[in-house]
């Protein structure tokens with residue numbers, strides 16, 4: 001998909017196509033549409049990220065809270081968004097042993113209790129061994145630092161999703 005195609009989309013089409021670049025936050029695509037035309041695909045990405053960066057902390061925390069747990073019950077039930085289902089399955093999180101699933105559930109719960117938002121990590125850049133390791137490490141971080149790390153992960157997920165949508169016209173991270 002090239003930038004002319006993106007710039008030609010009406011509001012509905014744009015939100016249909018880009019509404020889940022940021023998990024379960026179609027409002028962001030809706031806001032980005034108002035800022036077209038985009039000069040190129042990197043410019044499109046910049047608008048997504050600039051919107052996120054300009055949000056108050058409550059808005060950034062809201063984005064994190066829209067993310068489903070990694071290896072949570074929704075993955076097993078198959079009720080995640082298609083993007084999330086693919087990312088989590090690709091990281092091997094569907095194939096955890098009962099003990100691994102329990103450990104991740106405990107770590108996710110401790111993380112949520114400590115920070116007040118779910119643990120977010122770009123699953124496609126990770127795997128079933130690294131996820132619990134990274135979760136345990138980040139559990140020890142300070143809240144402000146952790147919020148910033150988590151928002152960076154949201155952007156990595158968004159960048160990979162944009163690359164999927166835009167195909168070879170957009171470089172993979």
Ligand SMILES: NC(=O)N[C@H]1NC(=O)NC1=O
Nearest residue numbers: 070084087120121122123
């Ligand atoms: N909690 C969390 O990180 N979820 C996200 N990560 C990812 O790669 N896809 C998701 O849905």
